[in-house]
Amino acid sequence: MAEIIVPELAESITEGTIAQWLKQPGETVEKGEFIVELETDKVNVEVISEEAGVVSELLAAEGDTVQVGQVIAIVGAGSGSPAAKPAAETKAPEAEKTVEAPKAAPVAVESTNEQDRTIASPAARKLAREKGINLSEISPVDPMGRVRVQDVAAHGSAPTPAKAAPAPVAVSKEDDGRTTREKMSRRRQTIATRLLEVKQSTAMLTTFNEIDMTNVMALRARKKDKFFDDHDVRLGFMSFFTKAVVAALKKYPYVNSQIDGTDIVKNNFYDIGIAVSTEGGLVVPIVRDADRKNFAEIEGNIGELAKKARDNKLALSDMSGGSFTITNGGVFGSLLSTPILNGTQVGILGMHTIQKRPIAVGNEVEIRPMMYVALSYDHRVIDGKDSVGFLKMVKELLENPEDLMLNS
Structure with a gap:
């Protein structure tokens, strides 16, 4: 055993x-x-x-x-x-009783088949056996029809009509389809708790800017085919943003820090978290040492981590120790948002959807692909000067992407 x-x-x-x-x-x-x-x-x-x-x-x-x-x-x-024989022997008398009662036998067989087809948790089946309750007779609360321990316990308690009076109201609400109750997954509970903690324990502010994506999009269009042939990975926007963020973090080191009691700990490494949406919630795997990686290595890392996230194969080591986070709500069509800080980090960059808008270029008005970007930061560490300067530098680098690629 x-x-x-x-x-x-x-x-x-x-x-x-x-x-x-x-x-x-x-x-x-x-x-x-x-x-x-x-x-x-x-x-x-x-x-x-x-x-x-x-x-x-x-x-x-x-x-x-x-x-x-x-x-x-x-x-x-x-x-x-x-060791397995006693279990089989204990079931034998029940089988003999079924044979000795021919009138009840068809019902017993039918009931067993119905019970086998009922979707129930192992603990619910065990409790039902102990109480002698047929699972097929239980009305589960779960909208998917799965019988859980609570359903078996409620069915077996046989409350008096007076005590059960409030039940029809609750059941009615479930049955008429007006509401559906769903228990939070452990990960969703943790996300909720930590986001609330961040809101309550930091002096979070957000500053905004906008980026003309014309040059990035043109460079990507020119280079993407050769880039894929050379590196077997697609050239996306995330590598440009990651490299721009690293360069800005080097100039504004307090954005790449965290608070430890009454100390400010400035990180001398650049482990950039990339937020990935999964069915279970948002996860943030880390691109390690992004300052030492080229565009192809960053794109490859992001692709591998995103696949592991979608396949639910991320390890704890994939998500621990990041120094700054980038989140892209633009993939869902978000035009503008205020991202919430990730854990103990003091900065997070929010990307948004690219939208064509009329922009003044010199004395002319042109239609340009524009993206709003947002930097949420902890005002206890970062002042307005650093936050605005950081975001302005990210903007300038992305509007001149050739320099960004040559210097990386």
Whole structure:
């Protein structure tokens, strides 16, 4: 017999949520095979079985919060071993009772089939067996029809009509489709908590500017085919913005810092976080040492990290230790926004959609592709002079992209 234990996840993570059981009771598992997927504050982690055998019991249900070191499942010996025989022997009398009651047998078989087809968490099935409740008779609250422990407990409690009086109102609201209740994922809860903490614990301000993207777009159009042939990666806008940000951070080092108690810690490295939207929420993987990378290396890193994010394969090391963040709401059509600071960082650059607008060029009015950019910053560290100067330098570099590429 082997216990499946929640492993050490990271120094700052002490618990996780059962996202999905990859094996169910009665199924065989090989040594080193994944048995459960855990969702943590930052990433999902798949846990392996250290022994081969048969899953005998799941001690936590999908959606349950579990602690590091907690036993969450038991893997027993193979189906042919003596350890597996008592379980089979205990089911024999039930089978004999079914044969002895021919009138009830068809109902029992039909009920079992319905129960097998019911979608339920392992803990809910276990509780239903203990209480002798048929899962198919339970009306789950989950709009997807999944039966959870709470549904079984509520069904088995058999409240009196007087106590159950308020229930029809709640059920009516669920049934008529006017509302749908959805539990936040652990990652979404963490995002919500941290964003609120940033708003409450920083003196955040945002300054804006706009960038004429004409020259960047023209240079990219000229270079993109050869760039792809040479490097097997596409030339996007993010590498231009990343290199411009690094150059501006070098000139304005307080934007590349953080607060530690009463100290300001200026970072002498340039690990740039690139915000990526996933189904589970926003994640910020890091392009390490962006100052030492060329355009192709940055584009390659961003592509790899974005794919890992979408496939839910990011490791904690992919997202820790960034010094500054870039977020691009423009991919969703955002024209203007005020991005919120990321963790302990004191600056974040927000990109937006490119929109053609009439712009004064000399004494003429021309239609140019323009992008609003926003720098949110912690005013406790960064004054207006540095924030405006930083954003102005990013603008100037992007409006002269040849210099940016030659100097990188």
